[in-house]
Amino acid sequence: MxxxxxxxxxxxxxxxxxxxxxxxxxxxxxxxxxxxxxxxxxxxxxxxxxxxxxxxxxxxxxxxxxxxxxxxxxxxxxxxxxxxxxxxxxxxxxxxxxxxxxxxxxxxxxxxxxxxxxxxxxxxxxxxxxxxxxxxxxASHDVLTGILNRRAILDQLEKESSRTKRHGEKLAVGICDLDHFKEINDKYGHQVGDEVLRECTRILGENIRPYDYLGRIGGEEFLIIVPQQADTEPLPIFERLREKIAQDKIMTRAGELRMTVSIGISCQSEGGGVDEIIDRADKALYLAKKQGRNRIENSCRSKGTDIDQG
CATH class of the missing domain: 3.40.50.2300 (Response regulator)
Structure with missing residues (x-):
């Protein structure tokens, strides 16, 4: 000492x-x-x-x-x-x-x-x-996955929203939902479902940038905050995440599983507060699910992004 x-x-x-x-x-x-x-x-x-x-x-x-x-x-x-x-x-x-x-x-x-x-x-x-x-x-992290919990990721979204507005930058938000996750729980049990959640969390975390934010907002849903320069597009980042989930093997006690993810994107540049950003992303996610899953719907522009099912 x-x-x-x-x-x-x-x-x-x-x-x-x-x-x-x-x-x-x-x-x-x-x-x-x-x-x-x-x-x-x-x-x-x-x-x-x-x-x-x-x-x-x-x-x-x-x-x-x-x-x-x-x-x-x-x-x-x-x-x-x-x-x-x-x-x-x-x-x-x-x-x-x-x-x-x-x-x-x-x-x-x-x-x-x-x-x-x-x-x-x-x-x-x-x-x-x-x-x-x-x-x-x-208090701020999800017990199962170790990433930010719902309250913490929404608090971070508020901060990023204020910061990007001040600096004239763009902010994108993606809500990611694991496809057919309920079937995993029903067929293999919740322990395998937990393993799938942890592995998908790892894949998402390893494929976002150091200044992006990842949180679990409930069940099999994740929220990703992606700060952007005014002249850049968020779609390539989310497309990389969708591809990695679809390509990577998910190793569990029940053996090797394959997963896909549907993603709804919204941008702060469309106006409104944090609640509106989340609402638009949620509606885009619903559309991605309705259109067949394993795809991205981007509310930052008028037309969804066509992605073939994996």
């Missing part, structure tokens, strides 16, 4: 650094408040800061206040150094954001004990942050 010492007294700084190194810490040293603040706000900042309250250029209290104002995901553990018995300094430092304090001249045993408290705090903070990230992922 890395510790930063901010102390303008060279003798105190050397003595403290020697003890910390002996305790097994990686030590960095600065001698004024501005250096301390700059280092603690860096991406690779030390986990613990031990700082004197009285330093040149920027005092310890100001450094503490600045660090605590920053919206840091991982908050450092801050220990202030103060003169023995200076109750006013201790109170001021804790009010400014210090987690603990150490009186000078410091006792090695007390120093080690207070650092152990800091390590436990940082470990607990790390566990809480991991739990927060995991919960956020669970």
């Amino acid at each position: 890395k510790i930063l010492i901010a102390e303008d007294d060279r003798i105190q700084r050397i003595a403290l650094a020697g003890l910390l190194t002996k305790f097994g810490y990686e030590v960095e040293e600065v001698f004024n408040g501005e250096q301390a603040l700059s280092r603690m706000l860096a991406p690779d900042a030390p986990s613990i800061l031990i700082l004197d309250l009285i330093m040149p250029k920027m005092g310890g209290l100001e450094v503490l206040a600045h660090i605590r104002k920053e919206m840091l995901d991982v908050k450092p553990y801050l220990i202030m150094l103060t003169a023995k018995g200076a109750k006013g300094d201790i109170i001021a430092g804790l009010d400014a954001g210090a987690d603990d304090y150490l009186c000078k001249p410091f006792d090695p045993g007390e120093l080690r004990a207070r650092l152990d408290v800091g390590r436990r705090f940082l470990k607990m903070q790390g566990a809480l942050l991991e739990s927060k990230v995991a919960l956020a992922h669970q």
Whole structure:
């Protein structure tokens, strides 16, 4: 674990650094408040800061206040150094954001004990942050396929809609529905159906661009968001996806299966909000199903795209 010492007294700084190194810490040293603040706000900042309250250029209290104002995901553990018995300094430092304090001249045993408290705090903070990230992922991702769930993909569509409008770009949306999926569940069971969903998700995910978005909106339906330049067409991207689903073997516990997909496309350039975009894509999908499946209907223009059944 890395510790930063901010102390303008060279003798105190050397003595403290020697003890910390002996305790097994990686030590960095600065001698004024501005250096301390700059280092603690860096991406690779030390986990613990031990700082004197009285330093040149920027005092310890100001450094503490600045660090605590920053919206840091991982908050450092801050220990202030103060003169023995200076109750006013201790109170001021804790009010400014210090987690603990150490009186000078410091006792090695007390120093080690207070650092152990800091390590436990940082470990607990790390566990809480991991739990927060995991919960956020669970809230936004589909459990079966691992891609964005309905709420998350629709939220992303709102964001992309606003962004592309601001930049004068085009936005296309495709609703993809696996053909005859109910028959898979009825014939082979839901476990095989789940395998088909995961494999089709993998194929779709591997064949979209890094800046496209893929989400599952229910059952065997997927929503794909495709940002486009104003002079480009979305059809080739969706045609590639349709072809890959039709061509690739779907390996399941029931053996090799073949799937096809029907896709309805709509574009933001036709006007309306997100609900209208989804509605047009849904109607285009319905038409693709009605016209025989394994095809694309493109509402971005007046006539559907003729695609032979696979």
